[in-house]
Amino acid sequence: MIETAFAKINLALHVRRRREDGYHEIETIFAFAAHGDLIETVDGPAGLTITGPFAAALADGDPEDNLVMRAVRGVASLPGTGRPPAIRLDKRLPVAAGIGGGSADAAAAMRLLCGLWGIGPNDPRIVGRAAELGADVPACLLSVTARGDARGDELRPIEAPGLHGMPLLLVNPGIPLATGPVFAGWDGIDRGPLAEGDPLAAALAGRNDLEPPARALCPVIGDVVALLAAQPGTLLARMSGSGATCFALFDSDAARDAADRAVAAARPDWWRLATRLR
Structure with a gap:
């Protein structure tokens, strides 16, 4: 069994206030790329194996404390489940990059186990476990275009036919950026709400x-x-999440691919992913 941990994109992200629980009240539009990390069951004893281009970034951590294993234990604790399988994480996305890597991996592991044990991923018990793992995990569990409020975990899926399949380029400068210091650096000024309605127009x-x-x-x-903003055909260029990955939406595949080549020529040391929105 295999699940894709789709890369998360924040098309817009408005921070409204800091909450008493330490989280921030945000308003965001979640969208997801068609590509991401891969989670799959493999033969062997229960546990987590990490491979892929960015596996080394997770090599120093305790695999049992990885968000994937916490997600596995959360689902396996429910009645009617079984012994957790051996799982491999093919880490294709940069770590600490603002595109939901760990959250998306945990969500994909939950979807995989739901399929294995015949549990609906919309089961309130699964949604509750996802919320316990982190603010972005419920959105990544759905992996559809959605409006996120409160911590980002109060979700309203959005009909967005104009976004489906839109050419997308992700670029990361190769510098991991922890979420905590970025939120701590927010100046505390409420600059107003995120518009309702068409998600692209709101973004x-x-x-x-x-x-x-x-x-x-x-x-x-x-x-x-x-x-990214300087490339022909760019509709929107912005940082995703807490960074440092940035994204651009394009009006055509040709424009995206030309931008991909231009970024590669200008900064061959930067990571890139030419893809599209789900």
């Missing part, structure tokens, strides 16, 4: 309030966004 009119503090910690983010 174009919106912003990512985490981009300024992320740029303060990692100035090259500004270079990434500027390079």
